[in-house]
Structures are given as C-alpha cells and as structure tokens.
Amino acid sequence: TLVFLIDFLVTRWFADELVKEKGHVEKAVLAAEQVAAALSAFDLETAEGTLSQASLPDPLNVAFKNIIGNLKLYRPFLPDALFEELHAQRVTRHTLAPAAPPGSVYAGVGAGAGCEATVVFTDIQSSTNIWEVCTSGMKKALKIHNAVVREQLGAHGG
Numbered sequence: 550t551l552v553f554l555i556d557f558l559v560t561r562w563f564a565d566e567l568v569k570e571k572g573h574v575e576k577a578v579l580a581a582e583q584v585a586a587a588l589s590a591f592d593l594e595t596a597e598g599t600l601s602q603a604s605l606p607d608p609l610n611v612a613f614k615n616i617i618g619n620l621k622l623y624r625p626f627l628p629d630a631l632f633e634e635l636h637a638q639r640v641t642r643h644t645l646a647p648a649a650p651p652g653s654v655y656a657g658v659g660a661g662a663g664c665e666a667t668v669v670f671t672d673i674q675s676s677t678n679i680w681e682v683c684t685s686g687m688k689k690a691l692k693i694h695n696a697v698v699r700e701q702l703g704a705h706g707g
Contacts, residue, residue: 577605584613589668591632593617626691671698 580603587596600613673679673694679687 573604577603577609580605581609581613588613588616588620591620593620626695669698669702 580599583599584596584603587593587599596613596617600610600617603610605613671694673690676687679690
C-alpha cells in the first residue's frame, strides 16, 4: 500500500508540474503572437514592450530582438505612406487595410480585411562591405532594389 501511495504522489506531482509547464508555454505562445502581430504592423514600440514583459525562450527572444533591430535600420528606406497607412489601420481597426488606390506604389497589395499577408526578406550579397566602402552607391542600389520589389509586389497582387 505504501508503494502505491508513493507512486500516486509522484504521479500527482508530475502531473501538476506538467500543468504548470503548459501554462508557461501558453503564455509564451500568446506573447510571441502579440510580438509578431505588432511587427507585422511595424509597431516596434508595442513589439519591444511586449517582448520586455514576456518570458520567451532565449532563441526566440534573440530572434525577435534581431528582427526589431533590422526593422529599425530599414525604416529610413521605407516610404512614409506605408507608415501612414499602418497607423491609420491600427487606429481604425485591427485588420488589414483595403487595397491601395490604383496607380499607388501599393496597388494590388493588401486586398482587404481578412486577406493573407506575406513578409518578404531579401538579401543583397556583401551589402555590409558595400555600405562601408561606398555608402552613396549602396543607398542608390537599395532604392533600385526596393523599387523592383514594390513593382513585383504590385504586378503579382501583393
């Protein structure tokens, strides 16, 4: 009987620990969803605030911090119209904004509420070295790169 009692207590303790761990995982997943949602709206302030209060696994925390840092670096190269649209979107509702007017740089992008969004990351080979050696040339190259990406997004519906 003592063996069964000990076995029961150990099993009960293990089950309680699993329930606690499940709660931690659920909180981490919710925090990660909130950070990702803020990043998708380029709301870096909210993303950083949520991240600072969250208890995420180190690799995920580092990855989010790297994304935030990269987005801060790219901000000067993105058109203000994008941020005006994102700000209006956050103020009025929490869904994707309607499609851009025909002829705008975002025509064909953001088909409306409930549409899927794709995040595209590109890499310019040796860009770090080029930035160091020829900053003005790299700025021009990045503007061309961004124009081509926008043109292709518009041509293919976002």
